[in-house]
Amino acid sequence: MTNEITTVGSELQLSATTSRRINSSLESLFSHPISTSSHPNDEYESLMHKLTSMSSTRDVSKYMIILIGLPAAGKSTVSGHLIKFLKETNTTLNIRCQMFNAGDVRRKEKTLQIAQDETEDIFDPKNSDRREEFAKVAFNSALDALNNDKCDISIFDATNSTKQRRKYLFNELRSFNHSLNSKFVISPIVMHITCSDKKFVRYNVHHKAFNADYFDKQYESSIKDFARRLTHYYTQFVPYTEDEFDHMHSNCLYDNHHGIFYFHIANAGSTATTNIIKYSNMASYDTVKLITALDHFTTNYAAMFGKQYISKVKSFTQFSKVISSNHYNFSNALKELSRLKLLRSVIDDNYFKKLPRFYEINRILEE
Ligand SMILES: Nc1ncnc2c1ncn2[C@@H]1O[C@H](COP(=O)(O)OP(=O)(O)OP(=O)(O)O)[C@@H](O)[C@H]1O
Ligand SMILES: O=P(O)(O)OC[C@H]1O[C@](O)(CO)[C@@H](O)[C@@H]1O
Numbered sequence: 001m002t003n004e005i006t007t008v009g010s011e012l013q014l015s016a017t018t019s020r021r022i023n024s025s026l027e028s029l030f031s032h033p034i035s036t037s038s039h040p041n042d043e044y045e046s047l048m049h050k051l052t053s054m055s056s057t058r059d060v061s062k063y064m065i066i067l068i069g070l071p072a073a074g075k076s077t078v079s080g081h082l083i084k085f086l087k088e089t090n091t092t093l094n095i096r097c098q099m100f101n102a103g104d105v106r107r108k109e110k111t112l113q114i115a116q117d118e119t120e121d122i123f124d125p126k127n128s129d130r131r132e133e134f135a136k137v138a139f140n141s142a143l144d145a146l147n148n149d150k151c152d153i154s155i156f157d158a159t160n161s162t163k164q165r166r167k168y169l170f171n172e173l174r175s176f177n178h179s180l181n182s183k184f185v186i187s188p189i190v191m192h193i194t195c196s197d198k199k200f201v202r203y204n205v206h207h208k209a210f211n212a213d214y215f216d217k218q219y220e221s222s223i224k225d226f227a228r229r230l231t232h233y234y235t236q237f238v239p240y241t242e243d244e245f246d247h248m249h250s251n252c253l254y255d256n257h258h259g260i261f262y263f264h265i266a267n268a269g270s271t272a273t274t275n276i277i278k279y280s281n282m283a284s285y286d287t288v289k290l291i292t293a294l295d296h297f298t299t300n301y302a303a304m305f306g307k308q309y310i311s312k313v314k315s316f317t318q319f320s321k322v323i324s325s326n327h328y329n330f331s332n333a334l335k336e337l338s339r340l341k342l343l344r345s346v347i348d349d350n351y352f353k354k355l356p357r358f359y360e361i362n363r364i365l366e367e
Contacts, residue, residue: 061185061187061258061284062146062152062153062184062185062186062187063152063153063154063187063188063189063290064142064143064146064153064154064156064173064186064187064188065079065082065153065154065155065189065190065191066156066166066169066188066189066190066191067155067156067157067158067191067192067193068159068160068161068166068190068193068240069192069195070159070161070230070233070234070237071159071208071226071229071230071233072204072205072207072208072226072230073193073194073195073204074193074195074204074265074268075159076101076157078191078193078301078305079155079191081297081301081304082155082294083097083155085293085297085304086153086293089293091289091292091293092289092290092293095153095290096151096153097151097152097153097154097155098150098151098153098154099154099155099157100139100141100142100145100154100155100156101138101157101158102135102137102139102157102158103134103157103158103212103213104138105134105135105137105138105141106122106131107212109134114217114221114222114225115225115228121228121232123228123229123233124232125232125235125236135158135160138156139158139169139172142155143172143173143176143186146184146186147176147182147184149183149184153290159233159237161236161237161238162236162238163238166240166244166248169188170188170251170252173186173188174251174252187258187259187260188248188261189262189263189291189294190240190245190261190262190263191262191263191264191265191298192240192262192263192264192265192273193264193265194239194264194265194266194267194362194365195266195267195268196266196267196358196362196365197267197270198349198352199313199314199317200267200268200313201230201347201352202317202343202344202347203312203313203316203317205223205226205227205230205343205347206223206316206339206340206343208223208226209222209223209226214226219339219342220342223342223343223346223347224346227347227351230355231354231355231356234356234357234358234361235356237357237361239365240262242274242276245276248260249278258279258280258282258283258284258287259277259278259279259280259287259291260276261276261277261278261291261294262275262276262277263275263294263295264298265298265301266365266366267306268301268302268306268309268310269298269300269301269305270310273298275295275298275299277295279291319337319340322336322337322340
């Protein structure tokens with residue numbers, strides 16, 4: 001895994017940005033009518049107090065982790081591992097993390113019905129406008145939680161599979177950072193979670209059949225529905241590349257105190273990837289501590305968490321292991337074997353062959 005760490009942006013450019021922000025804040029302070037009844041010293045004291053509290057809150061580091069990845073790639077699971085890791089690491093144990101899942105917003109609105117046709121199918125690209133609405137609700141909650149100091153890192157958990165969506169998110173963060181109503185400056189951190197190994201995909205889809213979308217559905221209809229969902233996503237998913245990062249970097253440099261960061265975990269850490277870490281000259285000590293921890297987490301993910309998962313995937317596909325792990329429960333063994341057979345017939349080689357752009361997308365990711 002090759003990681004790129006640089007410091008970017010001249011101090012002059014960045015301090016110009018900061019002073020622009022402080023100047024506009026000052027303007028707002030002075031635009032309030034100044035009371036003539038109080039003593040001039042009181043006025044001064046109160047102004048200084050306001051300034052001190054303003055600069056101290058706006059200087060506290062807040063971050064939004066924007067996840068990118070196809071359904072069942074492992075985004076939520078890896079995020080859970082990340083939260084655990086940060087809690088158990090000395091330098092980051094006080095950082096408060098919260099997850100915001102676009103799927104949870106969708107589920108609150110309506111229990112997922114297995115679609116009979118495309119008009120009902122929320123994952124059909126034809127219905128992407130509705131999905132955008134759910135994602136916006138989750139994203140705004142993630143922003144609010146940071147602004148109201150409910151957490152220090154919010155993890156925005158959605159597939160964020162199009163460039164258009166990502167552009168929208170970065171622009172929103174940019175406007176947030178410029179707004180005088182914002183109490184903090186938020187730095188975006190992109191985390192790409194990808195899964196191209198067919199055995200992993202099969203295992204993950206199997207586990208999706210037991211998630212909140214399908215709690216009241218039959219196994220067969222659940223995996224078929226999820227397989228269709230994945231197919232829809234393959235028609236629209238655009239992998240996040242270094243070009244997009246560079247574009248975001250040149251657009252965000254002036255808005256961001258701390259820098260721009262990109263992390264990638266592929267196949268639970270078993271495939272080599274590249275992290276890109278570009279600090280600005282004004283990155284805080286807290287930011288460096290967090291980014292160092294994230295770099296360690298992603299670089300060592302396979303050893304810390306991936307290994308166990310990979311060994312489970314290996315034994316999952318072996319009929320003999322299913323039988324031996326259900327040694328005392330014959331009917332359970334039969335049930336699991338029939339599910340496995342079904343899964344293998346739905347998510348078979350032909351399914352992958354027919355997945356739109358499966359090889360193209362994964363080639364880009366592994367370049
Ligand atoms: N790294 C991993 N470690 C352990 N289990 C994993 C891992 N990645 C995926 N899985 C398994 O695959 C299932 C699906 O993963 P997960 O729900 O995290 O994917 P996701 O990308 O968040 O999916 P979605 O976008 O559909 O919400 C999990 O329930 C888990 O069983
Ligand atoms: O709108 P996006 O970015 O595709 O993400 C939303 C979807 O992501 C998922 O977590 C992927 O399965 C769904 O539960 C959710 O509806």
